[in-house]
Amino acid sequence: MPKLIDHPKQKQAIAEAAWRVIMQQGMQKASARNIAKEAGLSLGAMRYYFSAQNELLAYANQLVHARLAEKIDTIFQDDVQPKEKILRVLLCLLPSEEEPMLETSVRLSLKMAAAQEAETSGKVPDAAYSAAKNVISYLALLNLLVKNADLELETERLSALLDGLAMISLANPAEAEEAKIKRLIRYHLNSICTESFSEPK
């Protein structure tokens, strides 16, 4: 009798193995062989779930965004002050105590890889972009945005800024750097809002 295998769980376990390989060794080591080894599977067994490496990487990418989207939903539903909520959402997109480095590093590496794959690029829902869009809409709803702010351009600007900051933060995981990035997030919010997001003195 064949062994009963929980397929969705096995696919997730393989995606998580891919994340660990990407995090610990970089995209340049994310071969099907290395990922199968990390997942404790033979290359043949892994091919049963993903017939090609780019299929596996696309799934690993989808899963990282799905998990991030869940986390951001939870923060948006938290019962905290609006400005505090916005800061928490934004900080959740950067490596910090709240978001383990693993996730950001893997998310950006896979984003770069997806950008290079003409077929899959732009097809994965980007949880970080959605978060930026929700933050800007929320600020508009709270009537906090400066006059003449262009919602679409502010969304693009915030989303690009967050991806860029995440990259800087990965390159300099020092604590001083983290403080600087938090200061920059507040600085940016202050520049687009009519009320201050400054730290309490």
Place this chain on the structure above:
Amino acid sequence: MPKLIDHPKQKQAIAEAAWRVIMQQGMQKASARNIAKEAGLSLGAMRYYFSAQNELLAYANQLVHARLAEKIDTIFQDDVQPKEKILRVLLCLLPSEEEPMLETSVRLSLKMAAAQEAETSGKVPDAAYSAAKNVISYLALLNLLVKNADLELETERLSALLDGLAMISLANPAEAEEAKIKRLIRYHLNSICTESFSEPK
């Protein structure tokens, strides 16, 4: 008699082969074996120049920044209006007619890879960061920055924004996207300057 080989040139040729592999196949295919093949060398011959894959990738990274720095220097020395000069420098950091996709894609892929390598990270001079710093200093010198602008934070913000935009641009190489990104660069400059960078009507 051994063949005479121009060593620096051969190292550059290998680095350029690495760029092509990264651009065409992604970091996940940037193995020493694939790069040697692209460079038309045996793995053994390539090891004469670079004993390890991370050494080769670090050199490919340095070279991409050295080339970019040269290009930016040339633009800064061009005899054009200051605002036009600033726009040209910034657009040169994004994939567009002025900067082939190859360079940005490779630069960001290698930046991500370097960020994951604790030893090398932060050691390569980042030509894009230097350009952002020079643009902010230049704006301050021209007395164009808004009052209360924090030069250090504006540099960080511009640099992160450019890296993030470059990533978005790689994922959506459509022409419409390029126009949007140009609009966003002007929008950002307008938000930090006392004079408009708007397109001529």
